[in-house]
Amino acid sequence: MTELAPPLSAAPAEEVSVETEASSDAHAISFSELVFAHFSWWQNRTEAVVDPSLSARYDTARRAFEQRHGEIVSAYWCSHVESAVALTEKRGLHRWLNPTWGFHRESDWATQSSPGVAAALHRCDELAVRANTVLTGVRQRICMQLVVASAAHLLSLVDARTKTTDEAAMAAALKREQDALDEAEAYYRDAANGQAQMVYFGGMATVALLLAAIAATWLSISWATPVAALMAGAIGAVVSVIQRINNGKFTLDYDVGGPYAFFLGGLRPLIGGAFAIAISFAFTGGLLHLPVAADPNTDKPRLALLVLGFVAGFSERWAQDTLTSLLPNANEAPQEAPPVTPAPAATTDPAATPAAPEAPTTPVAPASPVASDLPQDNVN
Numbered sequence: 001m002t003e004l005a006p007p008l009s010a011a012p013a014e015e016v017s018v019e020t021e022a023s024s025d026a027h028a029i030s031f032s033e034l035v036f037a038h039f040s041w042w043q044n045r046t047e048a049v050v051d052p053s054l055s056a057r058y059d060t061a062r063r064a065f066e067q068r069h070g071e072i073v074s075a076y077w078c079s080h081v082e083s084a085v086a087l088t089e090k091r092g093l094h095r096w097l098n099p100t101w102g103f104h105r106e107s108d109w110a111t112q113s114s115p116g117v118a119a120a121l122h123r124c125d126e127l128a129v130r131a132n133t134v135l136t137g138v139r140q141r142i143c144m145q146l147v148v149a150s151a152a153h154l155l156s157l158v159d160a161r162t163k164t165t166d167e168a169a170m171a172a173a174l175k176r177e178q179d180a181l182d183e184a185e186a187y188y189r190d191a192a193n194g195q196a197q198m199v200y201f202g203g204m205a206t207v208a209l210l211l212a213a214i215a216a217t218w219l220s221i222s223w224a225t226p227v228a229a230l231m232a233g234a235i236g237a238v239v240s241v242i243q244r245i246n247n248g249k250f251t252l253d254y255d256v257g258g259p260y261a262f263f264l265g266g267l268r269p270l271i272g273g274a275f276a277i278a279i280s281f282a283f284t285g286g287l288l289h290l291p292v293a294a295d296p297n298t299d300k301p302r303l304a305l306l307v308l309g310f311v312a313g314f315s316e317r318w319a320q321d322t323l324t325s326l327l328p329n330a331n332e333a334p335q336e337a338p339p340v341t342p343a344p345a346a347t348t349d350p351a352a353t354p355a356a357p358e359a360p361t362t363p364v365a366p367a368s369p370v371a372s373d374l375p376q377d378n379v380n
Contacts (some may be wrong), residue, residue: 026071027189029061029065030307031106035083037054037058038058041074042077042079053240059352069088069090072086072088075152076090076147078155079286082109082111083109084355085106085151086103086105087102087144088101089101098140103126105121120177127147128148134254134257142191143187145182147361150180150181157170196253199265204266207266207269208235208265211230211270212234215228217250225280226277226280228302232309232313233275233309234273234313236313237268237269237313261339269313272312276308
């Protein structure tokens with residue numbers, strides 16, 4: 001158990017034996033009441049006359065507090081103001097169960113004139129809540145210890161402000177503690193992401209093994225292309241996630257909790273298997289060409305479909321691009337014929353344009369005389 005407090009000034013050595021009695025308060029002791037009891041007891045120890053009742057009051061309050069929240073394993077108590085931070089550990093009924101950690105802070109009186117320290121302590125509260133909710137095991141213990149260490153250092157700055165007025169030194173110290181808090185947050189993100197990856201992989205492996213068992217049982221009876229593609233796609237999806245985890249390029253939303261990460265991991269083999277089935281139907285249905293001789297006496301077509309199913313589950317983007325290439329692009333507007341530009345009209349210049357030759361006229365023969373017009377002989 002670690003408790004930090006400034007050293008006491010010289011006080012008369014006096015042993016006081018006080019018999020503590022059980023608390024008669026009906027309400028549970030809060031951390032604020034424990035802080036006040038500790039501050040009164042601590043201040044009284046620096047005086048010439050020690051009041052045994054203050055020590056008994058503090059012991060009783062601490063015992064009641066630890067009975068409810070667990071043992072105080074690390075704490076910092078201010079000596080000039082009623083403020084403190086503490087980390088409690090409450091073990092379960094069985095030793096193999098993870099303990100329950102609690103981060104407690106009472107610093108409103110110390111940070112009234114230090115908004116920067118108050119904001120940093122609020123970050124400690126937020127980080128403690130996340131670490132206590134998301135992390136488990138040794139990761140949780142380390143992160144909670146980092147949080148209470150940062151909070152203790154921040155609280156020591158405002159506790160020491162009553163002794164010094166060097167604002168530059170206080171600002172530099174605050175900057176160092178903020179950097180340390182950034183490192184604690186970075187540790188939490190890495191630890192939470194790694195823990196979420198384990199839960200995600202657990203859900204993915206569970207569904208993949210279930211699909212593989214069903215597919216193996218089915219294929220041992222008779223060959224079915226969709227079932228084989230489903231198994232190959234699920235295996236490809238698992239291998240794809242393992243490769244991304246090894247490359248450090250697989251991040252998850254770790255604040256959603258373990259059950260949701262397990263659910264998302266279980267969906268991954270199903271998605272890979274669905275793409276693999278669609279790709280297998282596209283090849284067997286003739287939409288895509290399989291560059292393998294369709295010989296029913298060999299296993300080459302089946303092996304080729306298994307490879308394509310694995311690739312479809314391994315790379316969903318490739319499967320999507322392959323399937324979308326089969327469909328016409330409905331979003332593309334039909335191409336219109338380019339507009340025809342009319343030829344420019346020819347300009348007529350009477351001076352420049354030669355006159356068309358006149359058609360030759362045909363001479364008209366004189367009309368034949370009519371009988372009445374001819375001279376008539378006198379006939380007797």
